[in-house]
Amino acid sequence: METHKPETMKRGEFLRSLGLSTSTLMAFYCIGTTMTACGSSSDNDPTPDPGTGTGTNGISGTTTGSAINFTVDLTKATGLAAAGGFQVIGDTIVAHTASGSYVALSKTCTHEGTTIGFRPAQNDFRCPNHGSEFSTTGAVEEGPATTALKAYKTALSTDGNTLTVTA
Ligand code: FES
Known part of the structure; x- marks a missing residue:
């Protein structure tokens, strides 16, 4: 069968x-x-290189977590090319505050965690969610946030082409 x-x-x-x-x-x-x-x-994808590694956008190193340590090739990081520009990089927000001057803060609003933005006209950072404002040192200028943002160290290379951001 x-x-x-x-x-x-x-x-x-x-x-x-x-x-x-x-x-x-x-x-x-x-x-x-x-x-x-x-x-x-x-x-x-407008979000540059979260985490580690070297990308085509010129960012290399550790951009997230507690051991932030990365470099930005300013000839490639278009968001930072001109004074007044800023760029969210991993857990940080880096702003070109004035010619040759850079500030790096935690991008996360200490109120409820929204990503903040840089305001070149006011030379400060503002959270779009509830309007908290932070100075370029990370200090709270306006609530509802009550805790300062973490500030990172920035160092510009002598040729002005590479920015290093460290915790
Ligand atoms: S989350 Fe930023 S002000 Fe509320």
């Missing part, structure tokens, strides 16, 4: 049996997952 073996077919085999080419199958897989899963999303 002949026993009937249950047939199993993988997803790819099934789709191929429908006469679909490999490239068409890949398109199905991409659409079936997320729109970014099969493409390069790094070009659209």
Whole structure:
């Protein structure tokens, strides 16, 4: 007596049996997952290099945690090229406060943790969530925050092209 073996077919085999080419199958897989899963999303990601490593944006070193120690190639970090610019880098926010002067603070508002921004006109930092304001030293200028932001040390290379930020 002949026993009937249950047939199993993988997803790819099934789709191929429908006469679909490999490239068409890949398109199905991409659409079936997320729109970014099969493409390069790094070009659209404004967040520079969280964590460690050297990226095309010129940031290398440790940008998160308690042992912050990284360098920024200012010829590549476009957000910091001109005075008044700022850039969130890992757990920090680095601002080009005046020509050749840089400030680095914790990016995390001490009120409820929102990422702060730099205001060049006021030369201070402001949280967009509830309006806390911090000086360039991290001190609270305006509540509801009551605790200062952590300030990091900044050092500019003699050629002015590399900024080092350390805890
Ligand atoms: S989270 Fe920043 S002011 Fe509330």
